Amino acid sequence: MATVPFEFACDMAYGFMPVPNEFQRVGYVTAFAGLGLAQALDSDLTVTNPLSGVRTTVVGVLGQFEWAGGVADPLEIEMYVSQENAAQLKVLQQYPLKTTKVSALNYLIIDYDPEAKHWFTQAAPYQPPLSGIVAGNASPELNVDLTPVVVQEGIDVNVYQVSVQIAPGANQAYVLTFANSSSTSETKAWGLVTGS
DSSP: OOOOOEEEEOOHHHHHSOOTTOOOOEEEEEEEEETTOSSOOOOOEEEEETTTTEEEEESEEEEEEEEOSSTTOOEEEEEEEOHHHHHHHHHHHTSOOSOOEEEEEEEEEEEEETTTTEEEEEEEESSSOEEEEESOSSSOSEEEEEEEEEEETTEEEEEEEEEEEEEEOTTEEEEEEEESSSSOEEEEEEEEOOOO
């Protein structure tokens, strides 16, 4: 059976500063730990979650999320993080990683359903957090760009792009949820447990 890929381009600027009467897909990374970091990355970016309308803090704002759809395929994440979090990850990128294990990953992608006229969760882990490994053993798929990116003209906030591919670890199985509207959703397996 063929796998169906999932690709979500998220509006980074809207993720930080929603514009009234505009409805752009947004995504957030709410937890990220592992890779030999002394502690989880801080949730130090303040955003407004359009689903709840509440101001909240997140680790990163998504620019792109991709998954080829297979149980062993990596989650490809492009996110924008604070200077402090980018600096921590850049240090890890400059040397061979002591570990490629990601001990906690949580994300949330939110979109607007124009027919139902409300926001809905388009993609998220069914039971967060996920764990896994950074894909690419010899050359781990972790890239940190320390070139500042302006969130939005007129707003004095810079963020930094981080791209990472996270594959499921051995004998780990999770369920990911996806939706195309507020009334239809599906679940997909990510990872595989073999034998017992």
